Amino acid sequence: MVVKVYGKAQAVCPQRVMHCLMEKGVPFELVHVDIDTMEHKRPEFLQKQPFGQVPYIVDGDLELFESRAIVRYLAAKYADRGPNLLGRTPEERAKVEQWLDVEAINYNPWAFPIVFNLLVLPIRGLPANEAEAGAAVDKLNKVLEVYEKQLSKTKYLAGDEFTLADLTHIPATRYIVENCGLSHLLDDKKHVKAWWEDITARPAWKKLSSFVETGGSNYSP
């Protein structure tokens, strides 16, 4: 039975999960959730994801939500295939967890309002909160300055291998760089820029991008 991912392909959090599945070469079916008509806030959906957010997955008997919990689960379950995304010792894993949490707690709170105000609201024809976006850009820049220092010491955030800690950054950052006119936030930082170019050149990320663009719903390696 194939893993089912419930969400909208263009949304950041489902992309995190689909990218991870592609890195691991695990087949899945994307089941479209119609965010635009508020499907995710209706009772049937709330039975599965009580916060009314995407994605959730169904893997056999297991149902799981929160994209960062899902990718941790997938990386552990499929540890034997594809790249090692969680480190090999408790200390290596701790570094992965540390930078995963940095993304969740120090990076995402600024990345989200940037993408929401500068991409999502305009697409919906709704007015954006420019001040909120501007403040978030300044905060994100300061966070990226810390990333620059780290990435001058290690090739990837948690060490010398690509891990979940790098992966979870990609979907939102892609929108910031490609759709919000903010590529300079990364381009003016030598090591961040090199890291970004490296991780977005990964075949699985390219595959995910084209899957989203072509309206894919079934993936097999």
Place this chain on the structure above:
Amino acid sequence: MGSVTVYGPPISTAVSRVLACLQEKDVDFKLVNVDMAKGQHKSPDYLKLQPFGQVPAFQDEHATLFESRAICRYICDKYANRGNQSLLGRSGGGPAERAQVEQWLEAESQSFNPPSSVLVFQLAFAPRMGLPQDPAAIELNQAKLARVLDVYERRLGESRFLAGDEFSLADLAHLPNAHHIFAARKDDMFASRKNVARWWEEISTRPSWKKVVDMYSAAPPA
């Protein structure tokens, strides 16, 4: 063993999250205060431990770490055979069991923490620091937190703890913020929800949490 050091003031919510985990795991530690009022958390020496200038930082003989929930996960992995051994799922439960804990730990960090952190600052720390409170921020975040607690109320009607039948890191992560909201006597939204109230009573009376709260009123370590 005996080389665990935690840096930060114990009353910080993120610091006390780590202390609660160390107590649950029966792992000895040294606490080194960081005087945030004097800006110690932005000093060059501290930034070597925590480059974002936040508390806590953590060291043992193998690792230097930051981010309280990442530190907690490491403590559970590294000291797997000590103290409470089901904080990341029951042993032998595999990725699926741990995934339930991770799901609710992420729910805590993404849904519970943002509004409750604002309330903790507004209700517990701003008065202490002589800063004015912001009634609009309090009202907005109480409304957001109420919606989160509605989800918890349903969940805790199906399950004794958030991730299942055992107390886990997912429950533990909530202790610091909820404690301060209760201490500021703004706990109506917890008390008025039957299952949440039952859950809170159970988790907040654990001996390990009481030991952390006792540290709040002790003199800060040198």
